[in-house]
Amino acid sequence: MTGGTGGRNVARKLIGSHLVSGEMTPGTEIGIQVDQTLTQEATGTMVMLELALDLDRVRTDVSVQYVDHNLLQADERNMADHIFLRSASRRYGLWFSRAGNGVSHPTHMQRFGVPAATMVGSDSHTCAAGSLGMLAVGVGGLEVAMAMAGEPLHITMPEIWGVRLTGELPPWLSAKDVILEMLRRHGVRGGVNRIIEYHGPGLASLTAMDRHVIANMGAELGATTTVFPSDDRVLEFLRAEGREDGFTELVADPDATYDVTDPRDLDTRRPAAGQVERDAGPRAVVGGRNYGQGSSRERAAIAPRHLGLRLVLARGYARIHWQNLVNFGILPSNSPTGPTTTGSIRAMCCASRTSGTP
Template structure:
């Protein structure tokens, strides 16, 4: 028997049910749970709907990092609601200004060998510390907080062997951009990417965070690194060296798939508008004009990601027509930049300092001017995500963003007339844990305070045996969750109010969708191409559709996270047996799907009638029996409550 890789060790040590054979359904114990404010309000409402009392996972933490802009009462009300909910359920609370969930959680609670489920798709960044970090929708997060295991299909493990050493002016962002170029948005669906090999020796824990964070942009379930000396140094820096546990792949470990990446051959890379996988070498687009360079976000949250730019601009000045936006990832980082003098260098060069949080990454401020190019170190550049509808956003490293800001045009940083700045990680950083509000040792019932914008979860009815109605939208390939429910300063304040938020559904795709859905008294179908729902884990992209009457999604393929969220909110998902049948549909075709009772885990091929065209289409059902039951119940909350009710009835307690 061959040895185990790190991913399999993590899975094996948390396996509650099933076996590690590829495509088998497994259940995993979840040690830590993370939510942020944009998704966390629904998590708290779901805990309430499920009848939760106190959370049971080892660590549950709620961060306020997305909706920090207080233009009116809505976001402030959300913060009060979240804080009172945390006190009520026994959850750590991180107030506005502490920073972005992923790096703050890494600094405060990251422990090698643990599992983490997060209500944000970039929770996979926890893999940088030898953890198994997975992003999920709010219902999955609420259930994990309550102690329920996570169910998923056993992923295949892609082992990426890193060799060589990065050259000057090339950093971790260039590594992950090169991999996204190779694998595209779909290349790692249902895979865990595990990094190993001699090239790891010079990649710090925060370098690894950059790489693990954007594994989501390849569609990976998560990314995993070993817990080695670099992880020990990081935990020592956070005054938590006692939490270090070595976790390495066995010497004879094998992988389901293998790849090799020579770090010494990587050049500065850049993703062109408007997808993270449209990656080219910086020198191929050099010279294009730039009006904004943005440094920060969860994708580049390390101290070196700000200190290197500070030392690049030291004694220089950014041209007046260029905005160099600095978005610190945490209060800890801002403290150190102030202490070591790097913040002074940035401000002296004309940089524009923003508050700690997700900011421009989620479109909450820092929107670029229309018709102008913006270079950003963020993980995504989907159309309109920046807050500017017709935006032109490039993704790149801090080095490339800074060089381009200095020159006013896209610039390969290797072409600057300066030496690569020297940077060394400090031995210790400010302890962030003292800035978070801990759960009370003795649980006390607390009044949960809900402002006028916080509305109860919609009640979802059970699925009927017959679905019939119009195909209200026909969507092409690569429609992201950003396209379904946008972020930004207009929509984000309503993420705790599903009826109001539903007004934004597909607003960037078809502005008439909301009104047409309201006026439709029948069931609504959606027809889609490949990669429907890739990107963010926001369950709002499913619950709003279900609220508006969507009952069935028929697609060429659906991204894994979005697939789970659709099921959790009672929406039937079917795929084309023959993908070319997609062309047989038009918007507003009248469709009929009969005999839902025949939709079982064993019945894979089902019939759909296109009444308008007078044809039958064959669809494939890859749902498990449990997933079908969840859909029939009208969603996972109804399903879980039904199970609990039956359990109490069996015990004679109901």
């Protein structure tokens, strides 16, 4: 199905309303006017240094500098960065969110995100703002600095990948199971040069924060970004935050078409993360390929450790999660074919205990 015929989808409406150069033909270069920017201290320091030009104030509607990554105070360097970023924010007219205010992406969604706006950020998970009906793209620091100076973002026009959701998410599943299933099916390059747009009746069962989880992990699929419509669930969220005046309805036309289509029935979803092998006791988790991929970071290893987990058997691991498991005393064991029997799992558990694993 070709996105250039029929009605317009949400992604094309967002791009079309901000297009300053080029045509919306996949594979060609386009320029998009940027409404908002997001930076965090791990990458924002270079952005602020790149702003040391002949610029009086930022020329976006909203620009926010967050401090939420490098919080450890083992020496003076992180503290010095935070002080510099606060002074630079005052100089150039950015909002400054100090350490302790919250993680940048959900905090921005709560305080600054508005439907129908565009945003770039110096963080790969800037795409989480697509949960509100924004076109939000993670880019390099120089691109963010240029956007803050009023320049458009130049990208290759991506294909629009329409994922039509039907059914209702069962109570024993979470939104992360939806995106993990997408990763299982399409891998970490399945979204390259594509914008993923979720649509269909199944959206009614997903809250704005559910959508945030799904949009946030679109980066793991390699997608340019992820978008959701701005509908009643978004209005519900903004009303709860006291910002309903910022609501703009933005939905796909009834006859909207997509470059790529993909139907998904939420009623038939199963937990996508590893499953506990009960017969072996609450000490082992069985996983598949790329186990631990996502954005939970330390918490994904700390919580299982407190529940008594000592061993993970998987065909492959996300690199950062593998290191976090080791850091918190959990043995990540590679199994090319995956253990399939209770006996093999129990044997591995016994081996980990006798080898002195905590």
